[in-house]
Amino acid sequence: SQKIEQNSEALNIQEGKTATLTCNYTNYSPAYLQWYRQDPGRGPVFLLLIRENEKEKRKERLKVTFDTTLKQSLFHITASQPADSATYLCAAADRGSTLGRLYFGRGTQLTVWP
Amino acid sequence: NAGVTQTPKFQVLKTGQSMTLQCAQDMNHNSMYWYRQDPGMGLRLIYYSASEGTTDKGEVPNGYNVSRLNKREFSLRLESAAPSQTSVYFCASSEPTPGGNQPQHFGDGTRLSIL
Numbered sequence: 001s002q003k004i005e006q007n008s009e010a011l012n013i014q015e016g017k018t019a020t021l022t023c024n025y026t027n028y029s030p031a032y033l034q035w036y037r038q039d040p041g042r043g044p045v046f047l048l049l050i051r052e053n054e055k056e057k058r059k060e061r062l063k064v065t066f067d068t069t070l071k072q073s074l075f076h077i078t079a080s081q082p083a084d085s086a087t088y089l090c091a092a093a094d095r096g097s098t099l100g101r102l103y104f105g106r107g108t109q110l111t112v113w114p
Numbered sequence: 115n116a117g118v119t120q121t122p123k124f125q126v127l128k129t130g131q132s133m134t135l136q137c138a139q140d141m142n143h144n145s146m147y148w149y150r151q152d153p154g155m156g157l158r159l160i161y162y163s164a165s166e167g168t169t170d171k172g173e174v175p176n177g178y179n180v181s182r183l184n185k186r187e188f189s190l191r192l193e194s195a196a197p198s199q200t201s202v203y204f205c206a207s208s209e210p211t212p213g214g215n216q217p218q219h220f221g222d223g224t225r226l227s228i229l
Contacts, residue, residue, distance in 0.1 A: 009154075032215045043118070043204050043220030044157070051215070089157070091218075100145040100164065100210025101172075102218060106156035 003028055006090055006105035013080055013112055021075040021108045023090030030092035033066055033073045038087045038107065047088075048075075080112045116140050120205050120221035127195045127228050135190040135224050137205030145210045146188035147172075147218065148180060150201040157204065163188055164210060195228045202226070 005024045013019050023033065031052050036044035050057045050066045050073065057064050063076040077084050090105040118139045127133055139146065147162040149172075159172030163182040177199060179191045188207075192199060202225050206218040 034217060036217075041222070043206075043222050044218075045220070046217035049215060049217065100208045100216065100218070101147070101159065101162055104157040106154065 003103045004090055004092060004105040006108050008108045009106070010109045010111070013110070015081060015112055015114050017080055019077040019080045019084070019110055019112070021088050021090075021110065023073040023075065023105055025071050025073075025092060029068070029095055031095045032092060033064070034091045034102065035064060035073075035075050036089040036091060036104075038089060044089055077110075080110075082112045082114055085111050118205055118207055118219050118221035120203075120224050122224060123222070124225045125227070127192075127226065129195060129197060129228060131195050133192050133195060133226075135192075135203055135205075135226075136187070137189065137221060138187045139205075139207040139219070140186065141207060141209075141219060142185070143207035143209050143219070144185070145208050146182065147206040147208075148178075148188070148190045149204045149206065150174065150199075151204060151223075152201050160190065160203075197228045200226060200228045 034049045035047045038044040048064050050064045061078045065074045087107040087109045089107045091102040093102050121136045144165045148160040149157045151157050158174050160178050161180040163169045166185045169180050181189045202223045204220050204223050206220045208218040209216050
């Protein structure tokens with residue numbers, strides 16, 4: 001069964017607004033969540049990692065939250081720009097696994113229009 | 115900094131032909147992975163190698179074989195290609211730690227079409 005769910009396949013927003021992407025996990029309890037960016041014709045690129053005991057993590061215009069009660073992570077891009085247009089993937093591993101194996105969501109395609 | 119290198123970038127095969135996709139990483143990572151990515155399906159794990167000398171099946175291993183040639187190289191083989199294997203294939207590597215707190219590093223993919 002799918003462990004990581006990104007319910008929105010596409011999100012379109014205007015430049016300057018904040019984009020918010022959602023990632024939900026089911027049937028397990030990851031210790032970490034990771035977010036990746038994927039541009040057309042390229043492989044995913046790691047952006048941010050958040051631990052379960054971190055409520056929020058920031059990197060420049062990016063912010064990630066981790067709510068273990070809701071089993072959800074939110075990924076925010078503030079002051080969005082057309083260059084932020086890409087597909088964003090959420091991923092997590094089984095707690096305690098040492099194999100490094102990740103389960104990926106299907107991704108949300110973000111389009112930022114001028 | 116090359117990172118993860120995949121060859122070839124594009125390939126067209128006929129049904130029944132065989133092919134090996136190559137992957138090499140220069141980050142001295144222990145773990146390597148092969149994924150396929152199809153529209154609407156996301157990344158699905160085919161096989162992975164947690165360390166040199168070991169390989170394990172992922173979600174969709176049928177029709178594929180892998181070889182962990184050494185610490186740097188991990189190849190994926192299609193013995194008898196089928197149209198259902200038309201996809202984009204990604205190789206990745208990571209340094210595994212408990213609970214998945216290390217990112218994976220991806221190559222730019224091989225776009226494979228089976229006619």
